[in-house]
Amino acid sequence: MSSNHEDIKREQIAEAVEGWTHGGPLYRRPAFRIMILVVLFSAFGIWAAAFFTDKIMPSILSTQMGSVHDTVILFTVLAAPVSALVYAIAAYSVYKWRRTGGDEPPPDGPPIRENTLVTSLWLGMSVILVVVLLVWGMTALSSENQGQLKPVTVDVYGQQWLWTFKYPGTGVESNQLVVPTGRQIRFVITSYDVTHGFWPNSLGVQVDANPGFNTYITADPTKTGQFAVRCSQLCGLYHAYMDANGKVVTPAQFSAWLISQGASSSAANAYALGGK
Amino acid sequence: MSTTALLEDTKLGPKAGGLYRHQNFLTGIITGGLAMLVGWLIAHYTLQSNANWGSDMVVTVTMAAWVVGFMAGIGAFNAVFRWMIGHDQDHEDELYAAGVSQGWKRYFKFCTDHKVVGTQYLVLVMTLFAVGGTLAMIIRTQLISPNNHLISPQTYNAVISIHGMIMIIATIIMVSGPWANFILPIQVGAKDMAFPRLNALSLWLVVAAVPPILISLFIGGVDSGWTTYAPLSVQSPPGQDAFSITIITFVVSVTVAGINTITTTLTMRAKGMTMGRLPIFVWGSIVSAGLGLYAMPAFLAAQSMLLTDRVVGTSFFAPAQGGAGWLYENIFWIMGHPEVYVILIPGVAAAMDVASTFSRKPVFGYKIGIGAFFGLAVLAIMVWAHHMFTTGWAPNLADPWMLTTELISIPTGIFFLVIIGTLWRGSIWTRLPMYWVYLFLWNFIIGGVTGIYLSDVPADQYFHGDMFVTAHFHYTLLGGAMIGATAALCYWFPKMSGRMLNERIGKTAFWVVAIFFQVTYFGMFWEGFQGMPRRIAAYAPYFHTANVIATVGAYGLFLGWVILLYALIHSWMNGKVAPSNPWHAKSLEWHISSPPPLENFLVDPIVTSDPYTYGEDEAATPAKNPTPATVGSSEEGAH
Numbered sequence: 001m002s003s004n005h006e007d008i009k010r011e012q013i014a015e016a017v018e019g020w021t022h023g024g025p026l027y028r029r030p031a032f033r034i035m036i037l038v039v040l041f042s043a044f045g046i047w048a049a050a051f052f053t054d055k056i057m058p059s060i061l062s063t064q065m066g067s068v069h070d071t072v073i074l075f076t077v078l079a080a081p082v083s084a085l086v087y088a089i090a091a092y093s094v095y096k097w098r099r100t101g102g103d104e105p106p107p108d109g110p111p112i113r114e115n116t117l118v119t120s121l122w123l124g125m126s127v128i129l130v131v132v133l134l135v136w137g138m139t140a141l142s143s144e145n146q147g148q149l150k151p152v153t154v155d156v157y158g159q160q161w162l163w164t165f166k167y168p169g170t171g172v173e174s175n176q177l178v179v180p181t182g183r184q185i186r187f188v189i190t191s192y193d194v195t196h197g198f199w200p201n202s203l204g205v206q207v208d209a210n211p212g213f214n215t216y217i218t219a220d221p222t223k224t225g226q227f228a229v230r231c232s233q234l235c236g237l238y239h240a241y242m243d244a245n246g247k248v249v250t251p252a253q254f255s256a257w258l259i260s261q262g263a264s265s266s267a268a269n270a271y272a273l274g275g276k
Numbered sequence: 277m278s279t280t281a282l283l284e285d286t287k288l289g290p291k292a293g294g295l296y297r298h299q300n301f302l303t304g305i306i307t308g309g310l311a312m313l314v315g316w317l318i319a320h321y322t323l324q325s326n327a328n329w330g331s332d333m334v335v336t337v338t339m340a341a342w343v344v345g346f347m348a349g350i351g352a353f354n355a356v357f358r359w360m361i362g363h364d365q366d367h368e369d370e371l372y373a374a375g376v377s378q379g380w381k382r383y384f385k386f387c388t389d390h391k392v393v394g395t396q397y398l399v400l401v402m403t404l405f406a407v408g409g410t411l412a413m414i415i416r417t418q419l420i421s422p423n424n425h426l427i428s429p430q431t432y433n434a435v436i437s438i439h440g441m442i443m444i445i446a447t448i449i450m451v452s453g454p455w456a457n458f459i460l461p462i463q464v465g466a467k468d469m470a471f472p473r474l475n476a477l478s479l480w481l482v483v484a485a486v487p488p489i490l491i492s493l494f495i496g497g498v499d500s501g502w503t504t505y506a507p508l509s510v511q512s513p514p515g516q517d518a519f520s521i522t523i524i525t526f527v528v529s530v531t532v533a534g535i536n537t538i539t540t541t542l543t544m545r546a547k548g549m550t551m552g553r554l555p556i557f558v559w560g561s562i563v564s565a566g567l568g569l570y571a572m573p574a575f576l577a578a579q580s581m582l583l584t585d586r587v588v589g590t591s592f593f594a595p596a597q598g599g600a601g602w603l604y605e606n607i608f609w610i611m612g613h614p615e616v617y618v619i620l621i622p623g624v625a626a627a628m629d630v631a632s633t634f635s636r637k638p639v640f641g642y643k644i645g646i647g648a649f650f651g652l653a654v655l656a657i658m659v660w661a662h663h664m665f666t667t668g669w670a671p672n673l674a675d676p677w678m679l680t681t682e683l684i685s686i687p688t689g690i691f692f693l694v695i696i697g698t699l700w701r702g703s704i705w706t707r708l709p710m711y712w713v714y715l716f717l718w719n720f721i722i723g724g725v726t727g728i729y730l731s732d733v734p735a736d737q738y739f740h741g742d743m744f745v746t747a748h749f750h751y752t753l754l755g756g757a758m759i760g761a762t763a764a765l766c767y768w769f770p771k772m773s774g775r776m777l778n779e780r781i782g783k784t785a786f787w788v789v790a791i792f793f794q795v796t797y798f799g800m801f802w803e804g805f806q807g808m809p810r811r812i813a814a815y816a817p818y819f820h821t822a823n824v825i826a827t828v829g830a831y832g833l834f835l836g837w838v839i840l841l842y843a844l845i846h847s848w849m850n851g852k853v854a855p856s857n858p859w860h861a862k863s864l865e866w867h868i869s870s871p872p873p874l875e876n877f878l879v880d881p882i883v884t885s886d887p888y889t890y891g892e893d894e895a896a897t898p899a900k901n902p903t904p905a906t907v908g909s910s911e912e913g914a915h
Contacts, residue, residue: 045725056805064737071735079725086692090717093635093699098706105860106703108891109637119644119693126689130682133728137678140734189668194508195601197666197741201807206737208667210602211507212595215668217737228816232666232741232809234501236508237429240812 030096034088041084049076058202061227061248063220065204067140074136078129151184151218152271158189158196158209161238163229170263170271177229177246179203180254180272181221189215197232200246208233221248283874286376293372294358294365296351301384301483304350308484311345312338332587335495335514339488339521346484351386352477374472374874386480388472389874393479394458395772398765400482401453402841404446407490409834411439416830419823423814432813434497434515438489441502441519445489445526447753448568448615449482449533450761451622456537456561459768462865463555465546465883467875470539474532481529485522492518501811503612506593506604510585520583527576534565534572546864548883555863555887556632556639556646557764560625563649564618570657571614578607602669609660617656619753621649623760624691627716630763631695633861634710635702638888641694648690655684665733666740674733681731688724692717707859708782712763715790719755723748726801744804747797755793762840769844770858774871775851778843785840792832799826863887 026032053069060066099106154177155166165177177200179185189198191209199206203219224247231242249257255272259265291297319337323330347353355365355373365373374389375382382392383399414435418426427435457479461469469475492498496513509516541554541562581592582604591597593604632639639645658680661673695717704710726748729735739745769777802822808815815823857866864883868876 052801052805056802058807064734067734068738071732072729075728075732075735076725079728082689083721083725086696086717086721089696090699090714093696093702093704094706094714097635097702098704100706102705103858105636105705107636109635109702111638111889111891112640112697112701113638113888114641114643115697118697119641122689122693123686126686130685133682133685133732134679137682137732137734138675140732141674141678194511195505197809199741199807199809201738204734204738206666206740210595210668217668228807230807230809233505234433234499234508234811236499237433239433239809240429240814243816 030092034085034092037088037091038081038084041087042080045080045083046073046076049073049080058227059223059225060204061202061221061223061225062204063222065202066222068204071136071140075133078132082125082129151186152180153186153188154179156187156189156198156209157192158198158231158235158242159192160194160236161231161242163198163231163242163244165244167258167263167271170258170261170267172258172261172263174261175244177244178254178257179219179221179246179248180251181224181248182251183221185219185221187217187219189217194235195233196235196242198229199232200227200229202227202246202248206232224248224250224253282878283371283374284376286371288368288372288377292368294369295354296369296373296386299349299351299354299386300381301350304346304480304484307349308342308346308487311341311348315341315345331514332517335517336521336583336587339491339518342487343481343484343521343525347477347480350480352480354386355473374468376874386476388468388476390457390461390469390472390475391772391872391874393469393475394454396479397449397453397457397482398772400479401446401450402844404442404486405450405837406841408439408442408446409837411435411442412830413834415439416827418813419815420827422817422820422823427813429813430497430499433499433501433811434493436811437498437501437504437519438493439502441489441498441522443753444502444615444619445482445485445522447619447757447761448530450619450758451626451764452533452537452561452564452568452618453479453482454772455557455626455761455764455768456533456565456622458772459865460537460558460561461540461544462868462872462876463558463863464541464544465549465864465877465881466540466544467877469536470544471536474536478529478533478536481525481532485525485529488518488525489522492516492522503608504579504582505608506582506585506599506601507595509582509604510594512586517583517586520579520586523579524576524583527572527579530568530572534568537565538562538569546877546881546883549864549881553883553886555629556642557622557625557629559646560622560628560649563646563653564621564625567614567621567653567656568618571611571618574607574611575615578604578611581607602664602667605664605667605669606660609663610657612663613660614653614656616749616753617652620757621652623716623757623764624720625649626764626767627713627760628691628694628698629863630709630767631698631713632888632890633767633859634705634707634713635699636705636890637698637700637702638886638890639694640697640700641690642886642888644690645694648687648694651687651690652684655680655687659684662731662736665736678731678733682728684731685724685728688720692721708777708779708786709763709767709859711783711786712759712766715786715793716756716759716763718790719751719759719793722797723751723756726751738807739804741809742804743800743808743810746810747800747804750797750800755797765844767859768865769847770854771865771870771872773848773851774854775847776854776858778847778851781839781843781846785836785843788832788836788839790836792829792836794829796826796829796833799823799829802826861887862889 049072053072060069153168155168157164166173189207189209191211193211196209198209205217205219207215207217227246229244229246231239251272255268258268258272316338319334323333375387375392418424418432492515495515497515498519499512500509541558584590585593591599593599593601628639661677662681730739766777799822803819806819808819854870856869864881
């Protein structure tokens with residue numbers, strides 16, 4: 001390439017950069033207008049996430065479910081401006097530089113093949129976001145609830161197309177999942193036939209039930225309320241109907257429920273109220 | 277055209293082609309059907325008596341016989357057989373196999389011309405989308421009310437499984453089939469693919485693979501989703517055997533096609549076409565093909581093991597005999613995750629090239645964009661277990677899987693940088709292909725952002741296995757990859773058909789698709805937040821509103837695609853004749869006539885620059901047009 005060509009190229013690029021930040025009064029500059037669009041798009045994204053988590057998702061009955069809500073909100077707050085930037089630039093490019101239709105193409109744009117600064121900023125931003133996401137996820141994963149009381153164990157059995165819950169030591173067996181607040185619940189899950197997905201949805205946890213061995217998951221209920229236990233793994237003909245009712249109750253109610261299901265009062269109290 | 281004799285006009289002897297002369301799609305179907313019958317008779321009278329797995333064996337043998345019979349009937353093995361017995365094909369035979377002097381009939385034959393194969397792939401892909409889309413409409417109609425009895429639960433499970441698998445097959449080949457076969461060889465300056473017969477083989481293997489999976493719907497169906505998780509799939513009805521035969525055949529096809537694409541690019545480039553001058557679409561195609569070579573054999577392994585579990589009583593995945601469902605899940609996702617990038621990358625790459633042409637600017641960050649393809653491909657093979665976050669498998673590895681999964685956002689972020697960098701200050705020429713690029717941006721961002729929720733293990737504990745996931749991957753694969761492929765379709769349609777696409781109808785289709793797409797998957801996100809599991813035939817009443825929204829949206833979306841299909845057929849038949857370079861683009865395919873002649877270039881092209889010289893001083897980049905490449909009815913001379 002001749003040096004003349006290099007000069008033209010440099011001029012065009014300089015002009016392109018110039019237009020970005022110095023185009024007349026503030027409100028006319030692309031940078032300013034794009035920022036306005038970014039703010040609008042971000043606000044919409046964050047509002048949507050807040051709307052979905054607050055109004056659409058089942059109520060928060062456990063620490064884990066709380067963390068699902070927080071994650072959706074936080075990730076949206078982080079991701080919305082980035083997405084909004086892409087949308088804003090795309091929208092602005094159509095608004096500002098479009099040449100409608102025609103069989104002949106418009107004149108060529110400036111030959112901007114790369115821009116080290118922009119690329120580096122973009123990469124740096126991605127890396128920072130990834131680190132934040134990762135630290136957030138790892139923190140949530142490692143935060144074991146250090147309760148004073150030993151966890152309540154519930155044995156979960158999946159079979160086509162039914163859930164059975166056993167409360168070891170009490171002799172209680174039910175198709176309803178009842179758990180107390182204030183204690184960590186340790187689910188021990190297995191299946192009698194094929195793979196099922198144990199999903200007590202307001203508890204915000206989920207793990208597969210596999211035939212032949214156990215899987216484990218813990219939840220920390222914080223609030224009383226009703227929820228649905230669903231099967232989240234296609235398990236054959238009546239998969240859609242493999243639901244159970246779930247309930248989070250106070251420890252006293254839990255004990256009373258166990259007794260109503262046939263547990264002796266000493267066993268129920270020992271199990272429900274626990275010990276060190 | 278008058279001065280140069282075209283290969284198409286060569287007069288062939290009456291015996292050229294030998295047996296090929298008598299073989300076509302129809303003889304393939306007849307031979308395949310006969311083979312099926314023979315296979316069924318043999319299996320029925322010798323194997324049926326085995327009480328444990330008789331019907332599975334019969335189905336397997338019958339379906340395998342169909343595949344072999346069909347391929348033999350269409351002539352896939354002719355050349356190999358003749359070579360083995362010492363009567364290799366001569367030049368006339370080769371020309372016949374390439375479709376010389378057969379007119380439209382060559383589209384129904386085992387034709388080695390890469391442009392014929394590309395066109396056949398396009399029609400095949402659209403047929404598969406039509407089937408898969410119709411199944412989707414059945415699913416959405418079933419879900420229009422909470423306890424609908426339109427179809428039985430068993431049929432429902434079969435329909436969702438086949439919808440999923442048909443769409444996966446279609447999306448894997450939707451870019452690498454039509455465009456990597458038709459356009460890529462021309463873009464690199466080759467006269468055909470490196471292995472023309474393997475090219476035809478890869479196409480017809482997909483055609484052979486389709487009937488078994490459709491037949492499976494009528495022999496009990498598949499009841500375990502397109503993922504066919506064991507142990508449920510070990511106990512499934514015989515439809516599962518047909519499904520496995522389909523997958524095994526399809527994997528062979530993808531592998532053969534991938535080798536062909538890569539070899540063509542590496543060895544068949546024109547003089548001066550350095551790797552650094554390749555259009556970015558070519559890079560995307562070969563990275564995708566390479567990733568497919570890594571990924572797809574795992575699917576073959578998973579389905580072969582599943583099939584032997586069912587047919588001869590191995591117990592790879594049967595827990596009671598020491599097998600493990602988790603083994604299946606791992607092998608499956610070792611295929612399954614890279615596979616989504618096999619689908620995605622060429623679509624994105626095509627969108628980048630379209631963005632460049634219609635902003636009249638070079639692709640921004642060409643090198644880092646290619647780097648992102650490779651980065652994505654490498655990461656793709658290290659993230660499979662994020663599909664298994666909630667299985668209970670290897671909980672101690674949750675952190676590393678989360679890391680690799682979240683790293684994915686770096687290369688995908690670069691895709692956006694490349695495209696918006698290309699749009700920036702461009703002269704945005706608002707023709708139909710460019711519309712789809714904007715829709716791609718809109719959708720793929722939503723697909724990407726919802727992906728990061730799922731990458732977070734605690735959040736995935738809620739969202740896994742529910743409609744949120746369904747909405748997410750439809751936003752990436754349909755909203756992202758397939759919209760990118762649609763941009764490619766509208767972009768290359770004039771080159772392929774020799775006709776301009778009717779933009780008025782095309783834009784109507786665009787707006788219908790764009791709007792109803794959002795409606796459909798907004799409904800599904802809503803269902804997902806509410807906690808509706810995937811793959812259920814009936815649901816609790818409080819999911820109703822969201823399901824109605826999704827169903828109405830889906831009808832509109834389907835309508836949008838039908839309008840686009842109408843635009844394509846209408847334009848192909850009656851459209852305005854396309855000039856050689858309607859978009860004034862610079863890559864090699866635009867320098868030859870539309871449609872291109874057999875063997876593309878009558879004079880070998882010489883390439884002196886990459887195809888992105890927009891806005892650069894023409895005098896300073898001398899031969900931006902490969903000077904001697906002009907052939908046929910090309911109008912390049914006018915410029």
